[in-house]
């Protein structure tokens with residue numbers, strides 16, 4: 001394993017950043033993975049009026065303060081998406097979008113709630129032709145035909161990388177505006193209906209056409225928690241937690257919007273604090289045994 005931390009936090013919003021601050025106070029090594037530098041749900045808010053002690057603060061300023069605070073405390077940041085988590089007997093192994101593996105003794109999920117519903121066929125073919133990570137899985141489709149669903153222009157770099165490996169790449173942007181990709185990539189603007197196939201995914205059904213394909217890469221910021229961490233208990237679309245923010249997986253905690261409504265900054269930060277204290281206590285207890 002390339003690197004090891006006491007705790008890995010996935011998500012750099014108020015929940016994840018508060019968890020990182022509290023973990024540093026409890027002398028734990030911590031790495032925070034974030035698809036965004038700080039959650040866009042903070043940075044893009046016009047003016048925030050209900051964060052205690054900071055009346056009428058612009059979102060961009062609150063985001064900068066959150067990040068500064070976590071950095072001052074010594075938390076490490078990696079602006080990278082986590083594409084998969086494997087619960088091992090004694091640790092968690094996280095796979096990054098750059099196909100790197102990192103290990104942590106405990107895990108805090110603070111990924112927010114922007115994942116939406118999976119497409120029909122997405123869960124069925126996950127790992128059998130459906131992938132969330134071009135860097136990780138592109139070599140499997142060397143010389144093949146692949147389709148890429150891009151949720152935002154950020155994903156174009158991954159599609160361009162696939163174009164270097166696969167023989168045919170079709171890119172389906174889920175956003176308006178210009179797409180900047182190599183000429184060899186075919187751009188199709190259509191609506192995704194479903195992913196179909198036999199044992200493996202073989203067809204991408206769009207509203208106007210059906211594309212034969214060896215793989216479908218679904219590239220979006222966040223992945224639903226049950227897909228990210230196999231075996232995680234989910235209730236009504238949110239991660240099930242107890243009052244310690246503990247999930248059903250030993251050593252795995254969750255906080256913020258991902259655990260349920262109300263979706264509020266201060267609730268997310270408060271839960272981040274509880275999740276961090278619980279993770280620290282869990283690690284200390286494990287050490288004592």
Ligand SMILES: Cc1cc2nc3c(=O)[nH]c(=O)nc-3n(C[C@H](O)[C@H](O)[C@H](O)COP(=O)(O)OP(=O)(O)OC[C@H]3O[C@@H](n4cnc5c(N)ncnc54)[C@H](O)[C@@H]3O)c2cc1C
Pocket residue numbers: 010011012013014015016033034035036038039040041042044045046047048049050080081082083110111112113114221222223228255256257258262263264265266268
């Ligand atoms: C426009 C707007 C205005 C708002 N105004 C208010 C307000 O005034 N007051 C208030 O209390 N609340 C407000 N909210 C709600 C508030 O934004 C949320 O409740 C809060 O941001 C939740 O924090 P969180 O840390 O749980 O998740 P988020 O802030 O959603 O952060 C989660 C982070 O995790 C990242 N992530 C997800 N998956 C992965 C992955 N696999 N790997 C790496 N990173 C990942 C995401 O990209 C994101 O950066 C507003 C929301 C919006 C959209």
